[in-house]
Amino acid sequence: MKCKRCRGPAEVQIRQHSSAFCRPCFIIYFHRQVERAIHKQRMFTPEEEVLVAVSGGKDSLALWDALQTLGYRTVGLHLALGIGAYSTDSTARTEAFAQARGLQLVTVRLEEEGHAVPTLAAFTNRPACAACGMAKRYYFDKLAFERGFSVLATGHNLDDEAARLLGNVLHWQVDHLAKQHPILAPTHERFVRKVKPLYRLSEYETAVYAFVRRIDYVVDECPNSVGATQLVYKDALNRLEAAMPGTKQNFVQEFLRVGQPRFASAFDGPPRSCARCGMPSFGEVCSFCNLLREVEDKRARRAAARPR
Numbered sequence: 001m002k003c004k005r006c007r008g009p010a011e012v013q014i015r016q017h018s019s020a021f022c023r024p025c026f027i028i029y030f031h032r033q034v035e036r037a038i039h040k041q042r043m044f045t046p047e048e049e050v051l052v053a054v055s056g057g058k059d060s061l062a063l064w065d066a067l068q069t070l071g072y073r074t075v076g077l078h079l080a081l082g083i084g085a086y087s088t089d090s091t092a093r094t095e096a097f098a099q100a101r102g103l104q105l106v107t108v109r110l111e112e113e114g115h116a117v118p119t120l121a122a123f124t125n126r127p128a129c130a131a132c133g134m135a136k137r138y139y140f141d142k143l144a145f146e147r148g149f150s151v152l153a154t155g156h157n158l159d160d161e162a163a164r165l166l167g168n169v170l171h172w173q174v175d176h177l178a179k180q181h182p183i184l185a186p187t188h189e190r191f192v193r194k195v196k197p198l199y200r201l202s203e204y205e206t207a208v209y210a211f212v213r214r215i216d217y218v219v220d221e222c223p224n225s226v227g228a229t230q231l232v233y234k235d236a237l238n239r240l241e242a243a244m245p246g247t248k249q250n251f252v253q254e255f256l257r258v259g260q261p262r263f264a265s266a267f268d269g270p271p272r273s274c275a276r277c278g279m280p281s282f283g284e285v286c287s288f289c290n291l292l293r294e295v296e297d298k299r300a301r302r303a304a305a306r307p308r
């Protein structure tokens with residue numbers, strides 16, 4: 001097998017493109033895919049400072065590495081979720097990554113805010129991932145706005161987008177399909193543009209990139225991910241991909257080309273402002289403030305029931 005670019009011995013096979021690369025040419029290919037996504041979708045310009053959400057996993061660290069290498073101005077944002085050893089390890093690796101490269105990183109520890117994921121889940125009887133998703137969305141939006149960024153980038157890859165699309169289609173979540181796009185323009189004064197520069201690259205490709213670039217990322221999955229429906233969808237898509245290479249790419253690209261514009265009209269209008277925190281909301285208060293109200297109510301009931 002020969003490298004598609006330099007004709008030297010290839011080490012990385014990309015089945016969905018029927019091509020293969022040696023290590024240096026794979027890095028060039030990866031960077032070109034990221035650049036193509038940024039330019040094609042007009043995600044941001046080299047003059048803009050990009051806030052990159054970094055979890056400590058391979059995708060977000062690969063994204064940060066690629067953007068930095070391509071010359072974009074970036075600042076990392078890490079949420080320490082408070083999920084035991086998994087979070088401690090994630091934070092340590094993210095901080096080590098930033099320090100080794102001299103990159104600016106903002107770390108917010110949810111435990112210090114009283115909003116650690118296990119606390120939010122236990123006090124509201126919600127699945128940990130539901131509470132976690134709300135906290136991440138809220139803090140990312142809020143911090144991006146408060147710190148004056150115009151764009152927030154996340155490490156969602158092709159597999160993430162294909163699995164999300166499959167879930168949205170299986171349940172015909174039309175309002176979610178309307179908002180599934182690699183670039184989301186702000187619909188409220190406190191929203192910033194949200195972009196996914198890795199949406200053209202598969203999980204396999206980001207893993208190879210992280211390996212070749214010697215990125216030290218968290219390999220263990222979050223303990224709460226066991227049994228997650230997203231993993232079931234990914235597994236189903238991996239089987240289809242093995243039998244028919246290119247399925248995931250075709251699924252996502254054709255949705256964006258043909259399907260998404262048709263669903264865009266189902267967009268449920270711009271949000272209003274949360275009566276409690278001022279962030280965008282579709283109800284009187286935003287979903288995160290609703291969650292916090294439940295936590296506060298439960299704390300108050302427990303305190304009242306305590307013997308004096």
Ligand code: SF4
Pocket residue numbers: 081117128129130132133222223224225
């Ligand atoms: Fe959060 Fe669930 Fe992901 Fe763990 S698996 S980081 S709890 S969303």
Ligand code: ZN
Pocket residue numbers: 274275276277278279281285286287288289290
């Ligand atoms: Zn709110």
